[in-house]
Amino acid sequence: MKASSPPLAFPSLAEIEPGRRSRKKNKTRVDLMTAGVKLFATRGFDETTTTEIAELADVSQRTLFRHFPTKESLLYGDMEELRLNLREGLAARPNDEPILTSVREALIPPEEEFREQREHRLLQAQLAARYPSVSAYSRAVVQASWEREIIAAVSKRLGVDPMVDPRPEIIAGASISAIRIATRQWTASSGTANYIELLSDALGMIGSIGELDS
Amino acid sequence: MKASSPPLAFPSLAEIEPGRRSRKKNKTRVDLMTAGVKLFATRGFDETTTTEIAELADVSQRTLFRHFPTKESLLYGDMEELRLNLREGLAARPNDEPILTSVREALIPPEEEFREQREHRLLQAQLAARYPSVSAYSRAVVQASWEREIIAAVSKRLGVDPMVDPRPEIIAGASISAIRIATRQWTASSGTANYIELLSDALGMIGSIGELDS
């Protein structure tokens, strides 16, 4: 604990039930993520072994894999909570709001939340740009889970079966693509650009691509 | 060789230069893919080891990894050619055609080509539905490479920089999502549904999602 610069408060997806046992378990989880992030940032992803991460967190490698299913999930361990936030954000949107507006608003993080996670998000994006396995995990696990949330929400709102009507999946795919390009633009600027503005702009263009049919 | 039912003509991405050496090399490549497909189909993906595939193809495991970078690429080894087909298809579209039409037409395979590859595509989709590592490869490697082709073609047509204008990436993401949902619908029907019709319908809806803003 007591990370150097930012507190790096990794939220634990599992409820932190009362009791010393649960607190200790959560501590090792946070320690592992902190150790992983530190080594990934300094040495690189492929250049870091899970054994080294476990040693820095002062646990055995076996314990690391009891907390995280893959090496990549150490870097994206906080994404489960973000997914639930997205689910709630989508559900909280009024039913009479245009669907693309609902999706856009639910995908734009609150300024404060973004500021807290800024550094971590930048590291994730930078590592994803450099290491194929990280990029694959981001796409196939993280982004795919967001897609499923969007598909569920949109199909519910439209009152259609997502296995029959392709539109929920298309909207989800377009939305995730907007996130990807905004993140890439932001990463290319080394985090100096205004991410929320980039993301908002990209998401705002989804509704207008039909107008390209000149 | 001499596959049971269909010839299963795996196209080799590398040019088949004249000479016995190149022909033999291509033969081992085809043998490896055939062996992999057979074992994947009967035993399952995770349940098949690369050593078993190599033995069935009568080569060493080391040779397998000289021809294919990953186990998954044995299943998607013919995708490089398909990507080049997509590139050419996109480039062949007239400049004055609406961009979404160009993308749609380039993504819909000719009936004959589809018929030849039908079984193989079905196997790929079924394995991707069952095995996370296959799904991850499909998304992160195959589909991502298609996306890049679409982004390049669309940004060129629109005369914009894809790092500045988010629309090419959004169109690409929506298009790949259309492929995914059409493939899922087709797979859910065990290949009995009309894939080309499903795909055409899904792609056709991209231009109209902006109209959902009631």
Next chain:
DNA sequence: TACTTTACGTCAGTCGCTGACATTAGTCAA
């Protein structure tokens, strides 16, 4: 206090994948 539960350590093993080096076989020129 005694009993149960749970997080962790240890150990051994599988499997995807790679570097190094030897060997065979195709190629090509003399």
Next chain:
DNA sequence: TTGACTAATGTCAGCGACTGACGTAAAGTA
């Protein structure tokens, strides 16, 4: 035909992510 040269393969040894089995100690509970 012969003798290099080279490209494809085999062999071997090893790394690293990940897992099952089993034991242990600490935390929770009656």
